[in-house]
Amino acid sequence: MTCFFSNKYLNILHQNIAGLLKKSDVLAVCLDDLFEKQINVDIICITEHFVMKGYENQLNVPNYCLAACYSRKEKKRGGACILVKNGHRFKELPKIANISSPGVFECCGIELIDYKIIVICIYRVPNINNLNDCLAKLEFILKDVSNARQKKIVIAGDFNIDMLKSTRQSISFECLLLNFNFKLALKQPTRLSSLTCIDNFAHNYKKACRANVLDFAMSDHTAQLLQCPVPKVFTNKFWYSTRRDYANENIIKFKDCMNSLTFSEIYETHDPNIAYNKFIDTFKMFYDLCFPFYTIKINIIKKPKWLSRGVKLCSKKKRLLLWQLRLNPNQVNKVTFSNYSKLYKKIIKLTQKSQNNYNIKQSKNKSKTTWQIINQTKLNIPKNPINSINLGSFKISDPLDICNAFNNHFVDKIQPKIDVGSNPKPHRISTQPNSIFLAPSEPYNIFKIIMSLKNTNSVGYDGISTKVLKSVANDICLHLSYILIFFFFFTF
Structure with missing residues (x-):
């Protein structure tokens, strides 16, 4: 993994989006515009995402994962969530979300591990009657997070308190914050x-x-960007991976080598273990020579292919029409902006559909590519690991003990249900423990087994590709047959 350190800022964005599901693609275009301006948004706080509880996996913002979320169970409104860019380490603070009250005060929180920064997203439903309750909940949060020493705290959200006017609401809100610095x-x-x-x-x-x-x-709210100074910015822009070069010319070269080899040394011994070791050593020596390793760079941040120059121009034009509407809010500008917004969303959908069709058409494994496209529409939600379990009256946290506990549960506790009907004793087949019959291991049978493998570059524990193995199946099946004959002879 390659890491970059620089004296920059950690960028946190907040947006009251009024429905994230229908606007995630539009948000992706805006984020890409900021990226081209050298503004890399690390954290996105979303209020009013309009996603009901249990449907959070439908959210999809490229290059971001869902770190924390609060959703309502009944009404498809409100909500608060935090998205973290891929590469940042974080942990959710569930106690923040537990303070939420649906339809009144909705919040969630995370901690960025590498920065020791706590980020909280809050949505307060606009109602003058709930102000005292909301301020009390905010005070509880501030007391809790303020106990975290040497940690910076950022609270982003839609508080529905106008700070440009001196009112009881704004004064109470600001005084509460000042009490906690x-x-x-x-x-x-x-x-x-x-x-x-x-x-x-x-x-x-x-x-x-x-x-x-x-x-x-994207809504009647603007987005707000906070750039927080940090000693060092930790970003994993890419990482390196080593792969073998399975080019066609290398496969042909390897096949020629296997065809020219006689493997005479394996026929000089009658010990199957020695014969197999000599065979696999020779096989892997030429395998390593014909398929050398090479290093590739894999980018963590992947730009969606549908995000074209035309889509960006449409996004800029939409914002221009919005400014014209605000400068001159007449009916003509309102209708023009509304129609273009619908057209802009349609253009994005058509561009995505065209790109997906092209990817499927060019793919060799169309079923796999189709499922990859389907899975990309779901947001990456990290799964919480099992840190401890209750075993009777004891609590165990050691990973090995947890594995053994699960193993004992499924092996010893769960018994198969056998329907024996009227016969209480199951029928037993008589066996002959001292006799065995094995069919001869002929080269053709080994060839059929090898060719039944999937034609992929996936490897086993020995690091040999099934695609390469199939290409030389005809050249090695005779040698493998000889080894297997002696294996059965000496074993049985």
Whole structure:
């Protein structure tokens, strides 16, 4: 794994998106625009994602995984989630999500392990009657996270409290933050339709953080970007992998070698173990010579192929039409923007469909490619490992003990149910322990077994590709047959 360290900023983005499922592709285009401007968004905090509980795997933002999420069980509204770019190490803070109250105060949180930074995403439902309850929940969170020493904390969200006006709500909110040495990052409109600052970042950084408002034209809320100073930025942009060169000319070269070899040394012994060792040593020596290793660079950040220059131009035009609508909010501009927004989404879908059809058409394994495309529509949700289990009155955490406990459960506890009917004793087949019959191991039988393997480059424990093995099956089946004959003779 290759790591890059530089004195830069950790970029955290917040967006009230009003429905992430239908706008994830539009968000991907906007993120790519920022990436081209040398702004690499590390964390995305989403409020009002509109995804019900149990359907979080339908979320899909390329190059990001779902780190934490709060979803409502009944109504398909609200919600808060945090997406982390691939390559960052993190852990979810479930106790933050447990503080949530559906339809009132919805939140979730994570900790970035390499930075010792806690990120919390909050959505407060706009209702003046729930202000005291929401402030009480926020105070509980601040007390809890403030106990984490030497850790920076960033709270992003849609608080629905206008910080541009001096009201009881805004004063109470800001005083609560100041009591825990938190300060707000923005003092400018984040919802341009009402010119209110209801989305914001609160943090406990002593150094100055950069905060900007970005208009992605995805909802009536703008996006907000907070750039947090960190000593070093840890990003895994790519990693190296070694692979064998299975080019066609190398396969032909290897086949010629196997065809020219007589393997006479295996016929000079009657011990099957010695014969096989001599065979496999010679086989692997030429295998290593004909298929050398080479190093490839694998990028963690993969740009979707459907994200073309035309799609980006459509995204820019949509934002331009939105600005024209805000400058001159007449009916003509409103209809123009609405129609173009629908056309823009249709263009993205058609571009994706065209790219998927091309990938399937060019693929040798169309079924595998089709399933890869289907799986790409689901967000990568890391599975929590089993750290400990209760075994009777004891709690075990050692990985080996946990494995043994599961093994004992499935082997000893679960008994197969046998329907013996009217006969209480199962029928036993008489056996002859001192007799055995083995059919002769002929070269043709070995050839058939080898050719029945899947034609892939996958390897076994010996590192030999099945595709290569099939290419020389006709040249080695006679030698393997000789070894097997002596193996059965000496064994039985």
